[in-house]
Amino acid sequence: MSLLITCEFAGKQIPDGLPQMDHLVESGHFVEDRPNPAKWKSDAVSLHIGRLLSQQLTAPLLFNPYSSQLIDVTKSLGHPKLFTERTRDWPPESKQFLINEVHSAYRERVRRAIRHLTIHFSPVIHLSLRTFPLKLGDRIRRTDVGLLYDSARDWEADFCADWVDELYWMCPNLKVRRNYPRRGTVDSLTKAMRGEFPAEEYLGIDVWFNRAWVARPLQIREDCLLTICRSLAMLTRQMAVEAA
Template sequence: MQKILITCEHGGREIPEAHGHHFHAHQELLETHRGWDIGALELYEKFVAAGADASFFSETSRLLVELNRSLHHPNLFSDITRQTAEVEREAILEAHYHPYRQQVEKTIQTFIAQNHSVLHLSVHSFTPQLNGEIRNADIGLLYDPQRKTEKEFSALWKQEFEKLDPDLKVRFNYPYRGTADGFTTYLRKLFPDEQYGGIELEVNQKYPQCNAGIWENVQQIIVQSFRNAVNVRS
């Protein structure tokens, strides 16, 4: 049996009190797409309400520590926290980074030990424009093309999107590569294709930042298309 795992690594822009003094001059930055994935937590909650076997989210700002990056990645810490003492950076990892990632990894291990496979959906959003470039997509489905499970499910999900709203522009491995450094990429190294499939969902932030009714409708389409794809595949 397949288990559905939903996560949201960039759900908020919270800065723990112990590290707040580093951010006094950066309050406006925290509100931008650099501080959090706008709309992602709201969408994550709708996925969970529609049915998930396990779910985890974080509301700690990515400007404190980037939960979707490996320990060796140069952007694990932001320009703000990279300048702090090593002892403080280690404390941040111990309090926020390791606990989050370990609980997700342990949940996958538990499901697999029970002879289940796992479909992991990691919910994100992206800014409509970056460095002067307009992002040409409404939805991005990020996966590893070498992983049969992920490739087939992403194709199926895109078909379900087209049935519900053919005007939504859904693209594969855009605006980022599905094989770039990330939590799903890390987890693929631990679990084989037949046991684990990791899909990163990227939603254009123009929707959570526009008319509430339009955003609500887009969320319903995203969640329903996912559930339809899961049902077809099972």
């Protein structure tokens, strides 16, 4: 058994050679953006969590280095939100460049990592990390951590149920919900990988963290994240013993 950790929204780079960028710079758009990557949004907190999990659990970490304001690597080709408001009206050659150099390239990196791990350390538990805002419109999303999975895949459902139980005892103040704030079967990177790897070899879990608490760089946050790491370590050890 093995863990793979990925962060799809952590980057803020712009790929070299992007055809549309030269045109936008010449026309006066994004002039300040390109030399100042800080102006491009990124989910840096998810990368912080990913690095902590990777270090504590000795698990490989992959992250998308490019800004999700260009293309969403978690969406399938043809999805209406594959491209963002910033890029959906770009010419076909620029959009195809983003598909080839960002979307397809990143998914192939993840696919190769899963394939390698399934050969040597099956099954693979793939944790895809991201954060979400407390509010969606006028609705408050009342959870601290969401575990998203396909309930039709028994191993995923059992893993998440056991993880919730571990966290209940180890960190009772942390509110954890399953398949919230959305269902685990909607279009996503983990759903795409489920279509390529059998259920007994691959568990795809999206782990969503509420920014209301996880974006605050406080010691209590670090303590809580370390407890999450310990709960995962305990759960995976138990699974390994049961599988032996």
